[in-house]
Amino acid sequence: MGVDPAILPTPIAKRVIDPHAYAEWDTLLDTFDKIREDSPVAKIVPEEEGLFEPFWLITRYDDVMRISKDNAAFLNNPKPVVFSFNKAIEFSRAATGSNMLVDSLVVFDAPIHPKYRKLTQDWFMPRNLARIEGEVRELAHRTADRMIERGPELDFVKEVAGPYPLRVVMQILGVPPEDEPRMQMLTQQLFGGQDADLSGTGMDDMTPEQVVQLVAGAVTTFEDYFAALAEQRRANPTDDVASVIANATVDGKPLPPRDMAGYYIIVATAGHDTTSASTAGAMQALASDPEQFARVKADRSLLPGIVEEAIRWTSPVQHFMRTAADDVEIGGQQIKAGDWMMINYVAANHDPAQFENPRRFDAARSPNRHLAFGAGAHQCLGLHLARMEMRLLFEALLDRIETVEPAGEAKRATSTFVGGLKSLPLRITSA
Numbered sequence: 001m002g003v004d005p006a007i008l009p010t011p012i013a014k015r016v017i018d019p020h021a022y023a024e025w026d027t028l029l030d031t032f033d034k035i036r037e038d039s040p041v042a043k044i045v046p047e048e049e050g051l052f053e054p055f056w057l058i059t060r061y062d063d064v065m066r067i068s069k070d071n072a073a074f075l076n077n078p079k080p081v082v083f084s085f086n087k088a089i090e091f092s093r094a095a096t097g098s099n100m101l102v103d104s105l106v107v108f109d110a111p112i113h114p115k116y117r118k119l120t121q122d123w124f125m126p127r128n129l130a131r132i133e134g135e136v137r138e139l140a141h142r143t144a145d146r147m148i149e150r151g152p153e154l155d156f157v158k159e160v161a162g163p164y165p166l167r168v169v170m171q172i173l174g175v176p177p178e179d180e181p182r183m184q185m186l187t188q189q190l191f192g193g194q195d196a197d198l199s200g201t202g203m204d205d206m207t208p209e210q211v212v213q214l215v216a217g218a219v220t221t222f223e224d225y226f227a228a229l230a231e232q233r234r235a236n237p238t239d240d241v242a243s244v245i246a247n248a249t250v251d252g253k254p255l256p257p258r259d260m261a262g263y264y265i266i267v268a269t270a271g272h273d274t275t276s277a278s279t280a281g282a283m284q285a286l287a288s289d290p291e292q293f294a295r296v297k298a299d300r301s302l303l304p305g306i307v308e309e310a311i312r313w314t315s316p317v318q319h320f321m322r323t324a325a326d327d328v329e330i331g332g333q334q335i336k337a338g339d340w341m342m343i344n345y346v347a348a349n350h351d352p353a354q355f356e357n358p359r360r361f362d363a364a365r366s367p368n369r370h371l372a373f374g375a376g377a378h379q380c381l382g383l384h385l386a387r388m389e390m391r392l393l394f395e396a397l398l399d400r401i402e403t404v405e406p407a408g409e410a411k412r413a414t415s416t417f418v419g420g421l422k423s424l425p426l427r428i429t430s431a
């Protein structure tokens with residue numbers, strides 16, 4: 001029996017599913033470039049049978065776009081939406097009856113998904129966000145002031161890129177500042193459970209069982225916390241998004257407790273480590289290119305372009321998974337109904353067929369139709385908020401910083417799902 005040419009050789013496949021490979025960005029991009037060139041729709045099978053379900057890795061921009069937009073042909077359910085080991089899926093099924101520990105917008109398909117999405121869609125549109133712009137700007141200025149106080153040498157992730165988006169999301173959810181460290185730890189356990197520094201365990205090589213137990217513990221704590229918050233918002237509604245979720249009805253009925261908790265958890269978690277990663281990436285790019293920094297400092301109309309390019313360049317959500325509803329052909333490969341697929345945003349956003357010189361941070365890149373927010377029915381609900389937050393923060397930072405340069409080695413998280421810088425040492429002088 002010959003070897004199926006669509007199957008990626010094990011050493012390369014391992015790099016796609018190994019969280020440690022995601023800490024080495026340039027090597028990771030080399031890997032994706034090679035895969036995209038040799039076999040843009042490639043099958044990944046486990047070395048050891050039963051470790052995980054085989055899946056198709058999709059690396060070309062056009063293919064990721066096509067799959068993202070066709071939500072009838074490529075489903076978020078029933079297989080997990082994030083790459084998972086079989087042990088993790090079994091654990092989740094035993095604990096909750098579902099393949100995913102949290103059921104939320106990202107897990108649902110039509111007809112449920114649009115009903116749930118509609119509940120908060122308007123809240124996240126620019127017209128409504130304008131109401132909170134003043135508050136977010138104030139927070140951005142306070143963050144910039146604190147950064148200057150901590151300078152001239154500081155870890156930008158610890159002092160700025162980490163805490164600022166966390167506070168914004170917690171503010172819209174009505175979570176008081178004293179509960180933030182707990183929320184931050186829980187999110188990192190949920191998203192970056194594999195990273196020894198971020199998970200709070202100090203354990204570097206956790207088994208899939210250990211990771212999933214950590215994640216399950218985080219989910220239970222989140223659920224209890226948000227159940228109490230929802231009760232408060234039902235008794236005393238405000239105009240925050242927490243109140244919208246607490247008082248929402250679907251088909252005339254309030255959300256079941258698990259769905260309500262899932263809604264809070266997705267907003268609480270999706271909104272900050274992602275924005276932190278793009279914020280840190282933007283600053284890293286500017287710090288290593290004084291000419292580009294000087295240009296944007298002098299001309300703030302360049303900011304929206306910088307924000308967009310930072311989001312593409314960092315692609316903090318590194319992949320999502322889909323399941324084929326029917327047999328379908330993609331990139332010359334026959335995909336069968338039920339096959340699991342990884343749409344890889346890092347690879348798609350570095351596809352040279354779509355982006356000239358994709359590894360270059362180009363503030364003037366135009367057009368910049370990146371896929372970092374996804375596309376189609378599940379496209380990021382918080383994309384306007386993320387853009388607004390980053391723009392307001394950089395307006396404040398550019399007012400306060402005269403010069404900025406790297407002051408040590410930047411480090412990336414080890415995570416296959418949400419990734420980015422976990423430390424960015426900088427030296428700044430104030431304006």
Ligand code: HEM
Nearest residue numbers: 105106270271274275317373374375378379380381382386
């Ligand atoms: C979904 C990326 C910020 C809330 C997504 C998806 C991606 C993504 C790739 C999945 C899209 C798809 O399947 O097509 C990002 C990035 C961000 C960011 C890169 C920052 C730079 C935020 C913020 C919030 C948020 C600030 C809210 C506070 C959500 C929610 C979903 C989502 C609720 C699920 C939407 C659905 O399934 O209908 N995001 N996101 N995100 N994001 Fe974001």
